[in-house]
Amino acid sequence: MFWLFVIAFINSSFWFGDILKDYAFLGLLLLLFYKCSAKTVFRTSILLLLIVPFLNAYISYLNLYDGDKAFARILPLFYSHNWGDIFIMNLKGTYYTEMLNPQYAITVRIVMFACMLLGFAAQQINFFNRLGEFKNQIQKMFWIALVIAVISNTGLMIGIHMGISFKYFKPAYITIISTMITILSGICWLHLNGKLKKLFNGLQAMGKMTLTNYLAQNILASFLFLNIGLGLFNTMPYWFYALTAVVVYILQIFFSKWWLSYYNYGPLEWIWRQLSYGKRLPIKKQITS
Numbered sequence: 001m002f003w004l005f006v007i008a009f010i011n012s013s014f015w016f017g018d019i020l021k022d023y024a025f026l027g028l029l030l031l032l033f034y035k036c037s038a039k040t041v042f043r044t045s046i047l048l049l050l051i052v053p054f055l056n057a058y059i060s061y062l063n064l065y066d067g068d069k070a071f072a073r074i075l076p077l078f079y080s081h082n083w084g085d086i087f088i089m090n091l092k093g094t095y096y097t098e099m100l101n102p103q104y105a106i107t108v109r110i111v112m113f114a115c116m117l118l119g120f121a122a123q124q125i126n127f128f129n130r131l132g133e134f135k136n137q138i139q140k141m142f143w144i145a146l147v148i149a150v151i152s153n154t155g156l157m158i159g160i161h162m163g164i165s166f167k168y169f170k171p172a173y174i175t176i177i178s179t180m181i182t183i184l185s186g187i188c189w190l191h192l193n194g195k196l197k198k199l200f201n202g203l204q205a206m207g208k209m210t211l212t213n214y215l216a217q218n219i220l221a222s223f224l225f226l227n228i229g230l231g232l233f234n235t236m237p238y239w240f241y242a243l244t245a246v247v248v249y250i251l252q253i254f255f256s257k258w259w260l261s262y263y264n265y266g267p268l269e270w271i272w273r274q275l276s277y278g279k280r281l282p283i284k285k286q287i288t289s
Contacts, residue, residue: 001027003275007211007268015218016078016090017098019112026113030120038124045117048110049177056107056170065103067096081227111173115180131192138192142185149178202253209256209266217248261285 001024008020033041074096077089098104122128131138152175159166190196206213223229224244232240259266263283265273270283 001025003272007215007272011215011218012094013087013090014222016093018094018218020214021094022098022109022112026109026116029113030116033117033120038121041117041124042121045114045121048114048117049173052107052111052114052173053169053171055110056103056173057166057168059102059107060170061167062102065101067100071096079227083228086222086226086228107173111177128188131188135189135192138185138188142182142189145178145181145185149175149182152178202257205256205260206249206253208260209269211272212266212268213252213256215268216252220248 004027005021005024008018008024011020012018033044036044071093074089074092077085078093080086080089098108127134152171156171156175159171191200225231225233256266262285264270264281264285265283267283270281274281
């Protein structure tokens with residue numbers, strides 16, 4: 001986790017809003033649950049998710065954050081043509097908006113940690129290697145989560161339009177989490193039905209190089225959207241950005257499959273493993289005749 005935080009610090013210089021720093025911090029907290037049963041981990045996760053809407057409202061009521069003015073002073077650096085200005089903006093911006101702001105520092109990180117616990121519980125029961133056993137539950141989960149996502153999102157939009165402040169209960173995270181579960185269960189359902197096999201094979205390769213692909217996206221986005229590169233931020237129609245995202249993902253799938261045909265790990269995964277274990281690991285695959 002220490003070395004992940006070092007990588008996160010470097011990435012934060014290039015990309016405002018890096019999430020690896022949160023993973024590194026929460027990864028240490030996850031060790032507290034290392035010997036807990038899957039049932040305990042799952043229940044803790046659900047409890048955290050249930051209290052988030054109330055906690056979010058309470059933190060908003062306290063109004064503890066006063067970093068907006070400080071952030072506004074450094075925001076012009078975001079449009080600079082100088083790398084140094086971009087680094088300063090990204091690092092200071094992350095500090096003001098994600099470390100000092102309690103809505104992010106507390107609420108968002110609790111949601112992240114709850115999701116980590118869900119993943120840990122799934123790993124403990126070997127969920128993803130036993131998908132077939134849970135097919136009925138996955139289908140029910142999909143439809144229930146979809147209905148909750150539609151209702152909560154519609155209710156949230158109506159409430160905002162009517163000027164409702166949601167003083168005691170903020171439903172935004174219910175929309176986010178139910179949408180996440182809809183996507184997750186939908187992907188599992190497609191996989192169980194044997195759909196999109198080529199896509200899943202590609203995503204499998206991409207997933208083995210998650211860290212490399214994530215950082216590559218951030219650095220590429222810096223060159224595409226900021227003024228140190230092409231400066232395409234907020235200058236093109238929406239379809240351009242959607243198409244760019246799809247093209248980048250497709251290219252990364254092909255690149256990941258090609259890379260893993262010759263190497264054991266992605267380049268950054270290899271570096272991270274060596275730093276973590278403190279020894280040199282072979283990256284090239286042994287070719288047998």
